Amino acid sequence: MPRLRDYGLTIGRYPTGPLNAITDVPGVWVGHTTLIKDEPRVIRTGVTAILPRQGEIWRDHAFAGFHTLNGCGEMTGVHWVAESGMLSTPIALTNTGQVGTVHEALCAYGQESGWTTTFSLPVVAETYDGWLNDLDAFAITRAHVYEAIAAAGPGPLAEGNVGGGTGMVCYDFKGGIGTASRQVDTRSGTFVVGALVQANHGDRVDFRLDGTPLSGADYALLSRLAPLPWPEPKRGGSIIVILATDAPLLPFQCRRLAQRATVGFARTGGMGHHGSGDLFLAFATGNHLPAQAKQLCSLSMLPNPQMDHLFVAAAEAVEEAILNALTAAETMTGFQGRTVYRLPGEWMRSKAKMPTF
Amino acid sequence: MPRLRDYGLTIGRYPTGPLNAITDVPGVWVGHTTLIKDEPRVIRTGVTAILPRQGEIWRDHAFAGFHTLNGCGEMTGVHWVAESGMLSTPIALTNTGQVGTVHEALCAYGQESGWTTTFSLPVVAETYDGWLNDLDAFAITRAHVYEAIAAAGPGPLAEGNVGGGTGMVCYDFKGGIGTASRQVDTRSGTFVVGALVQANHGDRVDFRLDGTPLSGADYALLSRLAPLPWPEPKRGGSIIVILATDAPLLPFQCRRLAQRATVGFARTGGMGHHGSGDLFLAFATGNHLPAQAKQLCSLSMLPNPQMDHLFVAAAEAVEEAILNALTAAETMTGFQGRTVYRLPGEWMRSKAKMPTF
């Protein structure tokens, strides 16, 4: 699948990590289960699992923080993230109606893996794929969640119509999963900030490429190449953003990082509509937090002023991850014969330019 | 089952509603599914459903607000409550591991009931019953959730070892579901504040009756009559508090009311331990909020200074609801032959006194 940079476009001024993906953060693994079938019901959905610390997050927690831009969505487990300051479970992304299935699957997986003494408060987030997917079919099973976990690994990462993003729609184009990363040099060392998004938000009229609004000509061309998927622009939709870094951030610094997803999101045309669930989580693996710690934990902290570099990196990575989701997603026909068109490659090519700075 | 007042004890200075229950708030219905069986596995669990507006909450929302005393627990749907200011689904209480089952059941119930256009962000909360219940059995099914909804109605309400509270432990005594209510006269009219708790929290050493700590003699007597259920006091546990009122509160006023559950909770000896999920939700039915409102909604608001009456009422109702849970719960033997003893009635009788004021 093509990525934004394949069209000669870049975002921002910081260098990417080697893969330009959340998996550039050491130990962060991602796996997808993608469900696409037409019989007996039309299914276009899936699960994306994010496993920090090569899956050992149950044993060795990571500081984390959370931000809500707009709360018309679900992300479970965040009461505990906020209270304990830590992420202590994998993260799974899926569709709106099956948060329950995926939540219980993670609880069961924890129990079967011998983690029964750990509280069962997993992080499961969702966006709504009912336009292309027959939500009433409740197609996702516990086995599908286990599959996504089993599939998780390091390295390059499928984007677009995969995993939890399979049936998503973004700026009235086909949306889905996207990722990107940035490398950041600070006085305290070099760190990576990675973003993964499940992008299902936005009105096309608001869409921006590298921050620039569509001209009237752009909009007309895009409308011809990629007709709107519904009679009139439907507000709403949602985006889940997961940010990861290997910098040694404390929980409040993670929360601050999560909040900067708003900046990258806004640069693509995001608003945080009333009917949108725009929920952002950031975790930092730079400190180790054994689940059974009995003595004082020794930690490091990035000095606060150096957060500015990570803020820029987070905004850039989120912006590019959304554009990667749009670039990678392919036109899809699904539930009730509806078609959602991809962001046209020819239009993207016409926008190629030198880096802005 | 006996209630606190059957022992000649009262809490606070405000009068109760007719039933001294959350169902004193007009239109608030409660139903339990209680699962107690020994074969093939030892099950002590259940579901409690709270249906505002006689179940029509999907159509006619209610303002609501949320407070976290300690976040080691799950209550789904609250991003949406906070963002929209409204409760738009029933509430269900259950055990920790089956939040997922119950969540998906409410989504499915909504779909089957023709509410497919409504976002599927139900409020499901939990406390941990793994001491008495074989959590790995995942005993609760979608049908059990439907049963609790079908059983919901007005009127007196079973307490103790019922519904979501079936297997709970509170101050090292048998805990469970409890309820209470208060009537409040304000310049703006008379209102009811009702509380329902799923009480699974606390160390016995911290337990207080009407705010008074246990004396050494009390503690020794109680330890003889009701031995601790575990080798040494285990911290943690959790409490879910649902507050309802027919006063016309706005969302921020609901949030304030929810926060006052802390006061009643503290008077019983509650602390908000690290491993406790102490999550409080308040909703107010005094304004009608049609799901499909297209024009300005006409509302009423209780003047802020009159909130003081409701604050006192909420604190008293929560305190008494916890004590009612303890009073109604009976000694239970469950998973792995463990026994949790009830708060001894003879001790309670010895504490009978005149109202304090």
Place this chain on the structure above:
Amino acid sequence: MPRLRDYGLTIGRYPTGPLNAITDVPGVWVGHTTLIKDEPRVIRTGVTAILPRQGEIWRDHAFAGFHTLNGCGEMTGVHWVAESGMLSTPIALTNTGQVGTVHEALCAYGQESGWTTTFSLPVVAETYDGWLNDLDAFAITRAHVYEAIAAAGPGPLAEGNVGGGTGMVCYDFKGGIGTASRQVDTRSGTFVVGALVQANHGDRVDFRLDGTPLSGADYALLSRLAPLPWPEPKRGGSIIVILATDAPLLPFQCRRLAQRATVGFARTGGMGHHGSGDLFLAFATGNHLPAQAKQLCSLSMLPNPQMDHLFVAAAEAVEEAILNALTAAETMTGFQGRTVYRLPGEWMRSKAKMPTF
């Protein structure tokens, strides 16, 4: 002073109010005290007063809500705004070191005006003008605050180097006060959203015009026309945003509106740097809230889905208000002979274009 639209530039797709200013919201008055003198000390500072309800906000409160993008700044009075849901005092903007003087002046003004029974919790916010202003001089007196209040009125509004914005720096250009407004048609009626900013934030490298980042050529040209005011780009700075609307919003809706200031801010290049105090307050005059209400208050509420129009309006108004601050501010030399250059008009003219949509 020129405004953005004088250069043939527009922002967004919604129409402005008649004045394209926060004073388009009926009853919102603004007044400035501007202190510019070189003897005995170099003073470049001031106070901007915002008086909702023609100054009668002490008697007739307005629902309000608050959002923090980054908290390296002060805005007093917001504990009370959050708790009561209401703004009950005027708002004053000034420099960092004299929040105290201005705060006490508002308390004294309240007392002298016979509002002694009202709690003295005024909203005073600040940004740092110590680059151009001799902060140690503590030049602002109580009388200056009274002057700003006395000067407040409806109608067009001075921008740039005035009031609290006198000595501010924005994107390494001269910053200050800016304002803009939008008109919004909803099913529930037509409303105005107005923004006023005190803009003192940002690195030039991040600056964007209508969302588009600077090209290398842009940056070189700007650096020649308007050299950086300091040896190397200094991070930090701050922005205060005040949003006003005549729509009947409840407090949680005001908070949501305030949060959307982030979107407009991000489109200009804003990030929320570590050392920045990016504090946003929104109030809504569409409901009347008598300070002495004894009975239920009758209110209206905009249906939540219609908030989307106001979100777009708020983002656009904030973006344009920041650009208006930059456009109106003139080159200033101040403390220690330092000069901060204005955003060059000739560069602005070169960017004139048709509306993007």
Place this chain on the structure above:
Amino acid sequence: MPRLRDYGLTIGRYPTGPLNAITDVPGVWVGHTTLIKDEPRVIRTGVTAILPRQGEIWRDHAFAGFHTLNGCGEMTGVHWVAESGMLSTPIALTNTGQVGTVHEALCAYGQESGWTTTFSLPVVAETYDGWLNDLDAFAITRAHVYEAIAAAGPGPLAEGNVGGGTGMVCYDFKGGIGTASRQVDTRSGTFVVGALVQANHGDRVDFRLDGTPLSGADYALLSRLAPLPWPEPKRGGSIIVILATDAPLLPFQCRRLAQRATVGFARTGGMGHHGSGDLFLAFATGNHLPAQAKQLCSLSMLPNPQMDHLFVAAAEAVEEAILNALTAAETMTGFQGRTVYRLPGEWMRSKAKMPTF
């Protein structure tokens, strides 16, 4: 002045520090300026300064966190505490109308002490003393604030009618400043938790001694010995709580600790009335945070489960600090000849008892 324990009463089950005062936390200094005069105007007010790290908090910050029980009050500087995770200035407590004077005095003190490069965002909190003090006189000057700072030191601490607490009223008795501390043994070491309160809250009808509500006989006796200071019980009032510990807590753990002040407060009869400013701040000196840190900071963290001990300690210390304020305060006559009576010592003596546990 007598303290609670002089009457044979104790609170809770944890041992106190050597002084049973916030100054048991090493390096925490406290100083009062007390203004009591009758000419030319009737003044009953003051300032209390809390200087962590022997005043070096400007150079070596401390992690901190904040909680609001009810926000009808002011505590400045907390946007920055929340964002940076740190307390970086002294704390000052005073009356409602002179937050400004004290705020500006701390800014000026910082500048004069050569800390001009530090942002000027001091923590100043207040409660309302207008019943006994002629607030319109604005009696406090910058010099009085400097005096309180100069007077600050380690060791025993005056309580009752001193400093910011001079003119306060609590449960309709004379209130003021109170303090207490607890020692806590954890697996990670022994720590101190200290509390200082400026207590100006509560209705007598709600007052509780060691958690036990007043009986009718108690209330009648107290009303005879200490008549209510006003025609009928006036709701409102406020309490400021400052918690300090030498445990190495992170910011989120400080916030959690601050929230537990609610528990101790509730046990004395506190509610968080609508008109009350019940604002709680906790800081932890166990980690050193140089203001100019350029490299990764090395930190320690108390394991989360061990927070339970500190929670109990915080609740007990706050409860006893409130009771110490009541015990130490003496009957005062002030503005307009009004008298507020102390909590009668003979009643206290009648309540002496053995420790409850």
